[in-house]
Amino acid sequence: MTTLIKGTTLPNGSRADLAIEHGVFVDAAGVTADRTIDASGLIALPGLVDLHTHLREPGFEQSETVLTGTRAAAAGGYTAVFAMANTQPVQDTAGVVEQVQALGERAGYATVRPIGAVTVGLKGERLAEIGAMAASRAQVRVFSDDGMCVHDPLLMRRALEYVSTFGGVVAQHAQDPRLTEDAQMNEGVVSARLGLAGWPAVAEESIIARDVLLAEHVGARLHVCHVSTAGAVEVIRWAKARGIRVTAEATPHHLLLTEELAEGYDARFKVNPPLRTAEDVEALRAGLADGTIDIVATDHAPHPAEAKECAWGEAANGMVGLESALSVVHAAMVDTGLLGWADVARVMSRTPARIGGLRGYGDAFALGTPAHLALYDPAAHTTFSADSLHGRSTNSPYLGRELPGRVVHVFHGGVATVLDGELRPAEEVSR
Amino acid sequence: MRHLLSTAELTRQQALAILDTAEDMADVSGREIKKLPTLRGRTIVNLFFEDSTRTRISFEVAAKRLSADVINFSAKGSSVSKGESLKDTAQTLQAMGADGVVIRHPASGAPHTLAHAGWIDAGVVNAGDGTHEHPTQALLDAFTIRRRLHGAGSRGRDLDGVAVTIVGDILHSRVARSNIWLLALLGAKVRLVAPATLLPVGIGDWPVEAGFDLDAAVGERPDVLMMLRVQGERMHDAFFPGEREYSREWGLTDERLARLPASTMVMHPGPMNRGLEISAAAADSPASTVLDQVANGVSVRMSVLYHLLAGEES
Amino acid sequence: MAARILLQATDIQRALTRIAHEIVESNHGSSGLVLLGIPTRGVFLANRIGEVLEQIEPGSVAVGSLDVTMYRDDLTRHPTRLSNPTQIPPDGIDGKVVVLVDDVLMSGRTIRAALDALAAIGRPKAVRLAVLVDRGHRELPIRPDYVGKNVPSAATERISVRLQEIDAYEEVTIA
Numbered sequence: 001m002t003t004l005i006k007g008t009t010l011p012n013g014s015r016a017d018l019a020i021e022h023g024v025f026v027d028a029a030g031v032t033a034d035r036t037i038d039a040s041g042l043i044a045l046p047g048l049v050d051l052h053t054h055l056r057e058p059g060f061e062q063s064e065t066v067l068t069g070t071r072a073a074a075a076g077g078y079t080a081v082f083a084m085a086n087t088q089p090v091q092d093t094a095g096v097v098e099q100v101q102a103l104g105e106r107a108g109y110a111t112v113r114p115i116g117a118v119t120v121g122l123k124g125e126r127l128a129e130i131g132a133m134a135a136s137r138a139q140v141r142v143f144s145d146d147g148m149c150v151h152d153p154l155l156m157r158r159a160l161e162y163v164s165t166f167g168g169v170v171a172q173h174a175q176d177p178r179l180t181e182d183a184q185m186n187e188g189v190v191s192a193r194l195g196l197a198g199w200p201a202v203a204e205e206s207i208i209a210r211d212v213l214l215a216e217h218v219g220a221r222l223h224v225c226h227v228s229t230a231g232a233v234e235v236i237r238w239a240k241a242r243g244i245r246v247t248a249e250a251t252p253h254h255l256l257l258t259e260e261l262a263e264g265y266d267a268r269f270k271v272n273p274p275l276r277t278a279e280d281v282e283a284l285r286a287g288l289a290d291g292t293i294d295i296v297a298t299d300h301a302p303h304p305a306e307a308k309e310c311a312w313g314e315a316a317n318g319m320v321g322l323e324s325a326l327s328v329v330h331a332a333m334v335d336t337g338l339l340g341w342a343d344v345a346r347v348m349s350r351t352p353a354r355i356g357g358l359r360g361y362g363d364a365f366a367l368g369t370p371a372h373l374a375l376y377d378p379a380a381h382t383t384f385s386a387d388s389l390h391g392r393s394t395n396s397p398y399l400g401r402e403l404p405g406r407v408v409h410v411f412h413g414g415v416a417t418v419l420d421g422e423l424r425p426a427e428e429v430s431r
Numbered sequence: 432m433r434h435l436l437s438t439a440e441l442t443r444q445q446a447l448a449i450l451d452t453a454e455d456m457a458d459v460s461g462r463e464i465k466k467l468p469t470l471r472g473r474t475i476v477n478l479f480f481e482d483s484t485r486t487r488i489s490f491e492v493a494a495k496r497l498s499a500d501v502i503n504f505s506a507k508g509s510s511v512s513k514g515e516s517l518k519d520t521a522q523t524l525q526a527m528g529a530d531g532v533v534i535r536h537p538a539s540g541a542p543h544t545l546a547h548a549g550w551i552d553a554g555v556v557n558a559g560d561g562t563h564e565h566p567t568q569a570l571l572d573a574f575t576i577r578r579r580l581h582g583a584g585s586r587g588r589d590l591d592g593v594a595v596t597i598v599g600d601i602l603h604s605r606v607a608r609s610n611i612w613l614l615a616l617l618g619a620k621v622r623l624v625a626p627a628t629l630l631p632v633g634i635g636d637w638p639v640e641a642g643f644d645l646d647a648a649v650g651e652r653p654d655v656l657m658m659l660r661v662q663g664e665r666m667h668d669a670f671f672p673g674e675r676e677y678s679r680e681w682g683l684t685d686e687r688l689a690r691l692p693a694s695t696m697v698m699h700p701g702p703m704n705r706g707l708e709i710s711a712a713a714a715d716s717p718a719s720t721v722l723d724q725v726a727n728g729v730s731v732r733m734s735v736l737y738h739l740l741a742g743e744e745s
Numbered sequence: 746m747a748a749r750i751l752l753q754a755t756d757i758q759r760a761l762t763r764i765a766h767e768i769v770e771s772n773h774g775s776s777g778l779v780l781l782g783i784p785t786r787g788v789f790l791a792n793r794i795g796e797v798l799e800q801i802e803p804g805s806v807a808v809g810s811l812d813v814t815m816y817r818d819d820l821t822r823h824p825t826r827l828s829n830p831t832q833i834p835p836d837g838i839d840g841k842v843v844v845l846v847d848d849v850l851m852s853g854r855t856i857r858a859a860l861d862a863l864a865a866i867g868r869p870k871a872v873r874l875a876v877l878v879d880r881g882h883r884e885l886p887i888r889p890d891y892v893g894k895n896v897p898s899a900a901t902e903r904i905s906v907r908l909q910e911i912d913a914y915e916e917v918t919i920a
Contacts, residue, residue: 184539192631193439195539195563195605200632264547265540309548310517313538313561432825448827455812455828464865467815497815586830737815742825 002026003411004033007040008375011342011364018044020371023414027367039375042408045345046364047079047372049352050322051142051249052171052225052297055081055112057103058096059088064302064392066100067426069322070109072300072391074417076322077374077407080111081300082356085122086147092117092128094136101138108429109417113358116140118159118170122148127155127162134166141357144171146225149207151177156211160220169247169355171223172211174232175273179203184313186259186274194262196312199274201229208232212239212246223355224248226299228273230283237292247355249297250284252328253319257281257397267308267315268397271301288347289338295352298325302393320396323388326376327403334378335404341378371414380406390423432738434546434555437564438613443589445738446616450574451586453727453734459496460730469741470499475531476524479505479558483535485701486558489725490533493732499740502529517541521550529553531740539563539605554739562603568700569609571731573617575720576655578727579696591618596648598624598681599659599708600670602631606700607659611639624648625681628670629661645680649687656691657698658683658709678707688713696720747920748905751896754915757877757908760893761790764875765797767891772842775802777870779838781811783847783859784829789910790877791846807834811845816858833866843869844891848906850876853887878917880904 005018005028017028018039050073056064064072066083073081083100085091091100097114104112116133120126122145133140143163150156150172163170180203185191187198208224212235215222227233227248239246253271258278261269269275287293301318308315321328329348333339339347345364353361360370382388384398410418417429432445441449459465475494477487487503494501504520517536524532531554534542539561546555559565576593577585595614601607601623614621615638623630623641630641642648649656661681663674671677678684683697688710691697697709697718705711714721752760769775775798782791788810795808814828845859856874863869875891880898898904898919905918 187632189633189636192633192637193608195561195608197562198632265543306516306518311536311538311541311544313540314517452828455815455830458831459815462866466865468861469815469820738825741820743821743823 001034002031003416004028004031004036005039005044005375006036007038008042008044010044011345018365018373020373020411020414023371025365025367025369025371037375037409039409041379042375042377043341044365045077045341045374045376046349046361047374047410047412048077048326048348049080049356049358049361050078050298050300050325051082051295051352051356052146053081053083053300053322054086054302054318055083055100056302057087058099062304062392066103066112067107068390068392069300069302070104070107070112071423072320072322072389074109074410074412075390075407075423076324077326077376077410078110078322079372079374079410079412080113080353080358080361082113082115082142084146085115085117085144090117090121091115092120094129094132094138097133097138097140098136105431107426108412108415108431110412111358113142113356114138114140115171116143118143118145118150118163119155124148124150124152124155127159130162130168131166134168141168142171142223143168144173144225146171146173149173149175149177151207153210153214157214157218160215160222161218164218164220167357169221169223171225172207173225174204174207174211176203176207185262185270186276188259188277190259190262194265196262201231201276201280204229204273205231205235209235212236212244215246216242216244221245221247226251226254226273226297227284227287227293228254228276228280230280233283233287233292237287240292247294248292249295250288250293251299252296252321252325252332253397255281255284255288255296255332256328261397262312265312267310267312268319268395268399270312270315270317271319272317285332285336285338288333295347295355296325296329297352298322302391303395304393308395318395320389320391320393323390324384324396324398324403326407327384327405328398330378330405331403371411373411374407375409377406377408378404380404382406435566435735435739436542436546436555436557438566438569438609438616439564441613441616443616446570446573446613447587447589449570449731449734449738450577452737453574453730454586456733456737457727457730460726465496466498467496468498469737470494470497473499473530473740474528475499475501475533475736476529477501477503478520478524478532478534479503480534480536480541481559483559485725486535489728490558490732493729493736496729496733497736499736517545518548518550521545521548524553525551531556531736533558535559537561556735556739559605561605563605564609565605566609567728567732567735568606569613570735571724571728572610572657572698572700573613574727574731575698575723576696578723579720589617590614593619593655594622594651594653595619595655595657596622596624596651596653597657597659598645598648598683600629600661600665601625601659602629604659610657611637622648622651622653626671645687649690652692653695655696655698656683660700660702660704661708663704663707674707682707683709683713685710685712688716688718691718693718698724700724748918749920750916750918751878751904752894752917757893757915757917760877761793762797764891764893765794765801768794768844768873768875769798769801771890775805777841778806779834779841779843779869780806780808781843781845782808783845783855784810784812785911786906786908787847789908790848794846794875807836809834811859811862813855813858813862816861818854818858831862838863838867838869840868840870842871842873844873844875846875848877849904850874850879850887850889851882853883853885856887857885877906878904
């Protein structure tokens, strides 16, 4: 099936035709197309890559599975997701990571790259079999205990060194557990009033400060997950200026939402790290714009309804975010003039792929490269609703909110996963 | 008024209406027949997810004095302790036709969730949620202060200019928060005294002055000294070194009691740790309003139930 | 539609004086009497009747108030009402002749509520009713013992009682 995409706007602003054949981009000139897509008015982005997703399978299939999670990803314009390790059993052996990878391949909606745990069972005691996971069919290069912080300094040092042995990177969930016991929301003016235990910014910043110095000392790469505070951005900026090989991600929700949303005790807004202040949002946006923050990563965290429809203190942390990510970045960064579409392609596709060691995303739309593509209508407006969600869970903070833009067509390795805003059926996409 | 979830949401008019109606409810409690027919046929559920005999009984007496039917639902030994969710419990109450729900819960915000999630039609009274609020406690405290100051002439009066000093674990105290909003609303001047570890970060815009020195605060001769219960276990999380030092620095000792003017009211929401935050002599002195607070609790809770459930908006 | 004046200030005071004398006459004196005004305006009327009785037989009459808010049968049909003080004189009502005093008598439901309120306080020897205006339209078998003025009225008409203790002028009008 040869697909011709006519009149799309590239991230650099120029108009072009694109063509896909046998799963790769081919010269559009002179192509005989089985399917032609009129893409005038649509922006062509390289398929988005999420370095931080929770697919919940194996173990928590009531919240999400690899199939439903990658369908949600495709609906959001993603063609690759890195699946975090806090499954059950934990992704701490070659067997489990190969299983998750295989599930992703069979589903076909997006490339699934499992992330390996740093420690066995995420317990923070012993290193997991990092070498085995790196050598497995899953070729794991990103290691994280996300959900938990690798807080023991000695263990973090060893992890940085050992993971670098295999050309990988440790992705740290920065949260000092002693400063955040039973924490419920950002510590500050709102938490004092609401009587909710606070999660102070320093509990994130102090771990990042320690980790960048450790990474410098042992000459390893470090990736910081979901940066959420202005102070953390400052620390990372300082570290990069010193030449430390640190990369950092920010979630779409931390670029848009603030702690006041906790005031109705609606647990859809409960997340770890928590929503912070307007000053923190400003600093994150500026950091993403100036490159201190390298990428956007969703931290897509599905939870069943009963884990959110309860008192705040009993609710689970997390928000789904794959379907809304591009629109939220559009609202927070493009509409505010902080990023252009070429920058969006960089922070949501090329750079996350580079950090994760994922090939095929280096040179967007280059002939002969895999056809990973998202066509986005920037002029559309939608009220985000449960119909906009395609995973198994509905814990989105954007329900009822007006968001700009709409993902119209998505191709994963040349296979259409989304056409005319609708997901293609599983039989068609599956390998 | 559909729900009473916090004193922060009350208007001055609503607060005074509740206090004034409580005056009439107090009169009923002085009669031989301590009963009004006002809420006859209404069902009020006491939904207590935290143990609390005193507050639950206070609400039960209040409801019964208004001729309402009362159902007590406590967490221990109920389906709640077996893992039934707040939502399922709420839907059961709705199916049973509860008109009012009095809820005490360990999670801040649970009454708010119960009132606004769309699970029940009943009016919701917050009887204490986590470390957030305990509005009826603040109302009975304000009622007690007003009565002690103005006696039979209390009706319609606020607490303009009354100096209230609250001492103790402000950080974890829902009583403190509710009192701060209500006292400020009624015109009182509020001062907080505690070690820095027990004062929340981020109280810069609260209508209070905060400090660490109880002796200095006593020297200011406040009209009311409100002592909060402090949990000795907090010393294990390094909030203070131990009971001896806490009591020495922030306890209402006999020596501090002697330095207070005789007219200063000594208040405590209970239960008291005699010898820790308050000496036995202080607790039993004529300045202590502790027993008045308990008696007034019934009158104030009758008033709250009346305002929530008697009129057409309910 | 202009309001018609039914009673002017002097008419009101004459009616209250007459009611006071009727009470003394039917009670064979003023011992054992307790006047309880129903808030708001019934209280002022009870005080005035009490003042007249005080002139007839000094030191004999006890005056107080009886709030009926909590005993009303129509609470859920209106926004929440604020209650008023109930002040029972020190000697109580047991064995006394209680005279309830109100400004306007219409359906009788207020008086029904007052009887319930009295029952919770004590056991009077007898209960009598004095009203400034009886405008008919009874819904319950309640009848007044002492009436200032009988005013046949349409149910849609409004009768307003203004007393200077609270309204700064005195008149009773119908519109």
